[in-house]
Amino acid sequence: MMLNELDEAEELCPTDSRLRPDIRCLEQGKIDDAAEKKVYLEEKQRVTRKHMKKSKEEWLPRWFRLQPHPVTGHMDWIYQGQYWQCDWSNCPEIF
Secondary structure, eight states: OGGGOEEEEEEETTTTTOHHHHHHHTTTHHHHHHHHHHHHHHHHHHHHHHHHHTTTTTOOSSSSSEEEOOOOOOOOEEEEEGGGTOOTOOOOOOO
C-alpha cells in the first residue's frame, strides 16, 4: 500500500493509476465503495470505446509508439518523450 501513497507536493498525470478511485477505496478498506467505483469506471470505458468506434476515432498512445526497436529491429513500444514535461492538458478524463 505504501507504493500508492500520494505525496501532496507531487504533481501526477491525471491518468496515473494511483488516482484510481476504486483502488483508493480498496486501500482504505471500503470494499463496497471500491466495487461500485470499479463498475462505474468499466462502464465509462465501454461508453468511450463505443463512441470512438461510432465516430471511427482511433486511440493512440500519447508517450509510446509501436515501432522497430533500434537495437533488435523487433516491433516494440518506444518512449517518445514529453511525459516528464508535465503538460497533461490533452490527457483524457479516465477516472
